Amino acid sequence: MRRHDSTSTDSPLDSPMETESPFVPRPPRPIGRKAAKAKRGATSTNDCVQLLEQIAKSASLRIExxxxxxxxxxxxxxxxxxxxxxxxxxxxxxxxxxIMAMDTSHMSPETKAYWKLRRRDVMRKKLFNDDGPSNTDWLNDENH
Structure with missing residues (x-):
């Protein structure tokens, strides 16, 4: 008869068949270095595209x-x-x-002449749409 030794490798608990049961779900296998780099690259490319789209959208909104x-x-x-x-x-x-309503009856002759010229300028502007100063005597106002 054989004695059971604790250092023996024939133990039923150490058997690979016991730990890898088809009924127990296994944790996912870690991703390899190459696959991890490829995944990071694809993600960063998508992130860059999204970032560029967002920048373009915000720029167009700013321009608008x-x-x-x-x-x-x-x-x-x-x-x-x-x-x-x-x-x-x-x-x-x-x-x-x-200017048109100015009362010249109490003024000196020089002041009166000045206001008459100003009235002529206003009349010319109103009648002929002319903005120039009066240099003709076509509206002689001798009676006033």
Whole structure:
């Protein structure tokens, strides 16, 4: 009879058949170095493509936003210029109305002549759309 020794390799627990049972799921085998590198490369390529797509998308959005902002700035500037022109035209109109309404009865002859010339300029501008100073005497205002 044989005695069971603890150093013996014939032990039923040390048998490879006992540990590799077809009913027990085995843990997945570790991936090899080559396969790991290939997998990393494929992943990084996909990541790079996604990153480039995201950069392109954000750049196009930024360009679109900048164009809208430029359009709004241009519209705001045009409105401001138009408002300034209207204010300037109103100032000119107000000055012309004051010139036309000026009472020259109490003025000296030189001052009266000056205001008559100014009235002629306003009349020429209104009648003939001329902005030049008066150098003709076509509206002689002797009766006033």
């Amino acid at each position: 936003r900048d164009l809208k902002r430029d359009e709004m700035d241009m519209a705001r500037e045009e409105a401001f210029v138009l408002q300034q022109q209207m204010a300037q035209e109103k100032d000119i109109e107000d000055r012309e109305m004051k």
